[in-house]
Amino acid sequence: MPYQPPTHSVERSLRATTGAKIVAGVDEVGRGAWAGPVTVCAAVTGLRRPPVGLTDSKLLTLKRRTELAEELESWVTAYALGHSSPQEIDEMGMTAALRLAATRALEGLPVRPDAVILDGKHDYLGEPWRVRTVIKGDQSCVAVSAASVIAKVRRDALMAELGAVHADFAFGDNAGYPSPVHRAALQELGPTPHHRLSWAYLDALPKWQHLKRPRISPEDMALEAAGQLGFDF
Secondary structure: OOOOOOEOHHHHHHHHHHOOOOEEEEEEEOOOOOEOOEEEEEEEOOOOOOOOOOOOHHHOOHHHHHHHHHHHHHHOOEEEEEEEOHHHHHHHOHHHHHHHHHHHHHHHOOOOOOEEEEEOOOOOOOOOOOEEEEOOHHHHEHHHHHHHHHHHHHHHHHHHHHHHHOHHHOHHHHOOOOOHHHHHHHHHHOOOOOEOOOOHHHHHOHHHHHHOOOOOOHHHHHHHHOOOOOOOO
């Protein structure tokens, strides 16, 4: 399906209105998974012409996404990844876990950004960062698109490594998200150390419900009720 390539318009606006010289694009992956970390990438691209075909990682084939990530890692000015573990997600809730992962990514850059373009409509990052939220920023903003692709490919690779250890769960295929194979393994074997124990999938597993941890964040509970974070069998 045809799409408009991302541009630097938001970054140019931030530079013009705030005086920012270094602008990072930030995107996350793994928010709705049952297992694995939530991963955030922060990417600085400057105003150079991006690689051909750059867009939101979800719109790319696996082959093209993998090729593009390799190209982007040498094309971007700088990038860094931040993760929040399943245990951190359970302990603090998804919003705080996203903030922690994004902070780790931004602080991992070799230079501190003057401003951040954050994909979506909710600013889960907050102070002291200067944040501009952009709905569908992973499609419209070059730096966010680059972060989207790198984050997706890197997290998928991490989950494939976990899948080699927990073969019944097929993490290499589902990346920790719901799938028939994943559901069947959970029902039979229960969660691994890499599963989020505050997620709604445990409600459908009587054998393993004793492992369920309460969701501490009202905001996360509301998102789950709306079908954005949790999944039922």
